[in-house]
Amino acid sequence: MLVLRSLLFNVLFYANLSIWLVFIALPSLLLPKRALLAIAVAWAHSSLWLMKVVAGTDYEVTGRENIPATGGMIVAAKHQSFWETFVLVTIFRDPVFILKRELTWIPLFGWCLMKLRMIPVDRGGKARALAQVTRRAKTELRDKGRQLLIFPEGTRRPPGAPPAYKFGVAHIYGELGLPCVPVGLNSGLYWPRRKFLRRPGTIRLEILPPIASGLDKAAFHAELQERIETSSDRLLAVGRAELAARGLDPMANTADRLRQQG
Template identity: 80%
Template structure:
């Protein structure tokens, strides 16, 4: 049953994405960015609906009251593709830092450019960080947007040792805005590089903001400590839920 539901969800998820891109996003490229932003949020909500109805996976957001008004940074744990579109529904005007390669995908990349997402060339390093900082300063300062960044740079398996990069501390110091940490346990239900979609409740927790003013090292320590402690708690909740269904991904295999 789990395999069939996962298969059905994956087919419908990508078919739904193509449908929204061709029928809604492509025509919206001729409209102001706000129209495309509403379409992107609509697609994300439709994907979350499919996940609930087809895969049996719900989600819960904790701590919405911790989002301050105005320009800010959002530093989120990255375990799954799930948060890349779910976060889009939680903030009024988000701008993602993302791989430059995504901008080259027809239609999808055009939409990212229209929404003024910030591409990063991972090979350029220092020059890329300088360019990202310049772009982010414009989007946050002049437009009051919310900069969404995954501080580890890529998806990490649930429970893996943290690998936070220097870039998030650099942006915090340069931009001078609050940083909102986000913890989650999505990797238990939508594992990276896996076909299965497990039923249950994904939990995403928005933690109190870290205000400007810390030095880079202190900020990095505070950010990692907050996110990892909350993720450990959410992973324990998720594992207990999955174990009750006999689906704990960390359980030792039955060799009897």
């Protein structure tokens, strides 16, 4: 049943995405950015509804009161699956992502990203790319009051994997002089990376109190990692207990192997 529901969800998810892109988002490229953003939010909600109905996977967001009411900010989130890339769009009022520039080359989808003024980055450019991203971020956050959504580890990490935080987020934090809102989650238990399985249960995402501007970059980097990892580890334990009760804990076999090896 898990395999069949996962397969059905994946088929419907990508079919739904294609329909929204071709029949709704494409015509909206002629409209103002805010109209396309509203469409992106509506698509995200439709995907969440599909996930709940077809895969049996709901979600819960706590800590919304920790989001500053006004002004630009950095939002630094744990990254375990594709799920958070669209859920965060439903939470923050005018988000902007830093993303691989190759994504902007995809027909329709890439055009939408550029219309939404997302920030593409050449991962091979290193220092020059970071400088370009910082300049764009200053414009979008300081001048327009947007929220920069960034994954400090740079790529998806499986649940329980050792943290691998890049220093780029600390550089941006130091250059922008804006608060940073950390986000913990356990999405990888339910929507694992590079797998088609979608496990039933409740994905949990926690918005933590903001880290004020003005910290030393190294101190900020350590504080950010500690907050996100502490939150994500706690949510991971809750999710594992939920899945274990259904006999679906994806980390059980890994833990058993480690104990045997020890």
